[in-house]
Amino acid sequence: MPGSFRIGTIAGIDIYVNFSWLIILVLLTDSLASGWFPSAYPGQTLVTYLLLGFISAILLFVSVLLHELGHSLVARAQGLSVKSIVLFIFGGVSNIEQEPRTAGGEFWMAVIGPVISLAIGGIAYGFFVLASGSKSALAAILMYLAAANILLGIFNLIPGFPLDGGRVLRAIVWKVTGRPTTATQVATFIGQLVAYLFILWGILQFFSGNPLGGIWLGFIGWFLLTAAQSVRAQATYDTLFKDVTVSQMMNAHPMTVPANISLQKLVDEYFLPQGLRSALVMQGDILAGLITLSDIRHVPREEWPQTPVGFVMKSVDKLHVVSPQQNMKDVLVLMNGRDVNQLPVVENERLVGVLSRDAVIRSLEVRQRLGLRQVRTDEESQSQGPREEHKDQEPHAV
Ligand SMILES: [Zn+2]
Structure with missing residues (x-):
């Protein structure tokens, strides 16, 4: 991703932060300092609220990083090479160079992210319950982390590509039908549907007195749509180049x-x-x-x-x-x-x-214009040995 700088290495995986992440850091700090903290922990100065907002925003991104590390480490345990993790405006992306070789592999690689987010949310909520006797700064931070991580976990389980839920769906369809290509088509189709719903929701919000929230939802929808479309294009690409040397x-x-x-x-x-x-x-x-x-x-x-x-x-x-x-x-x-x-x-x-x-x-364009497509089906190619569905670094969005 252009405009990214490396902040460190965890378990041999380079961790990058994209400049767009700084935008969300500022926005999140500001919105927490003006909205959440004054109501959860009243009677403090603006400086305190800004500081608490900043700490919470950083902790949320640590949570996102743990979610991504989950994907990356499960991928590596399957022998796939993991290039890097990038944190950016919409969360995080694990750059995994190959695709999982089995439906089961894909399932575990995808589901681990939301499981980690839900677990962090649950743990934060547990500590919140312990700390909530008083209206303290710590309780307010824990409550925010609990809510944000649980939302993150649930959001990522929406069954449309490129969300983790879309990958889980793909793994299930792959397992049931034995056809990875069909599975990609189903998951990206639902992914596009989900993306359009987000855009629609954004437009409704925009015109019902929440312009900023509307624009944000629209952007998320647009991001999901682009990712789903590029995976779909990649799947076509794979079919076109299947037997070409x-x-x-x-x-x-x-x-x-x-x-x-x-x-x-x-x-x-x-x-x-x-x-x-x-x-x-x-x-x-x-x-x-x-x-x-x-x-x-x-x-x-x-x-x-x-x-x-x-x-x-x-x-x-x-x-x-x-x-x-x-x-x-x-x-x-x-x-x-x-x-x-x-x-x-x-x-x-x-x-x-x-x-x-x-x-x-150029060759791809010519082949598409001539309508040249490989006619081999998944079953045929599978009979020729273990199948590797290579795709170019599909993003594991947030
Ligand atoms: Zn994920």
């Missing part, structure tokens, strides 16, 4: 440049005339690396004539390479997960082509 999509005549020419020559003779943004660098017959516009930009212009390409390029050991026989579905996971725009295709240590994101997107 890298060799069918790669450019077999990639643009290459020698490692020993200068940056000046590279720009004047290759990049400018051909409008290139990047090129593979060769040392004789061997792939040595990749040079991109941003690599060149990092070198001051007056040094271009003396700087060889080989000094500036990203060397081959830092590049992801693929083989021509690899399945496009797996390669797309790699491209999206690592956010790379092109991959060198290598066979027996020789460069045989390059696979670029642009080419994949």
Whole structure:
């Protein structure tokens, strides 16, 4: 997610905070300080209320983080690789690079989040009961945490993608029908329905004297809708690319440049005339690396004539390479997960082509316009061995 900064690492998982989270931190602190605390803990100064609001907002986000850690750790226990957790305006996202391999795996991975939220809510409520003899600051914080976490748990159990409940539903449909694709369609359909209901609710709130709440609900609806649609698109994508290999999509005549020419020559003779943004660098017959516009930009212009390409390029050991026989579905996971725009295709240590994101997107458009779809059904593909439904990091929203 752009605009995110890392705040630490828990159990080997990088934790990021997005700038949009700071907006919600301010809004939440303000609304708690002006609404909840003056009624739950009356007679204090504004500064006290702001401080209590801030502490509660931070504790709520710790709760969200624990919810996400639940998803991530269950995913990792299943052997899936977890890249990071990002906290942002609508809560948290666990970036899990692969999809669970079984319906049961998906079920546990999804359900753990709401279970953790409900548990935190229950524990906070328990302490609230113990502390509620007096109208204290602690009791007010605990009551807020209890209510917020229980709401969070219930909200996430709504059975529409991308909410956890949608994943639980998907796991159940998958288990019952044995068809993961059907399960995705059902869960994303209900997810879109839920999203439209939120938007509708937001519009009603907006026109009935609660404009801010209305806008907020509308935004949540819009976020859910975008996520549900992108998962749906990804499912289509998987179907389209099911039996396609890298060799069918790669450019077999990639643009290459020698490692020993200068940056000046590279720009004047290759990049400018051909409008290139990047090129593979060769040392004789061997792939040595990749040079991109941003690599060149990092070198001051007056040094271009003396700087060889080989000094500036990203060397081959830092590049992801693929083989021509690899399945496009797996390669797309790699491209999206690592956010790379092109991959060198290598066979027996020789460069045989390059696979670029642009080419994949163009090919996808052509296939869709021609109505070319793979006709194999789930049952057929399942008979060929264990099935992996790869999807690109579906967000586990809040
Ligand atoms: Zn969740």
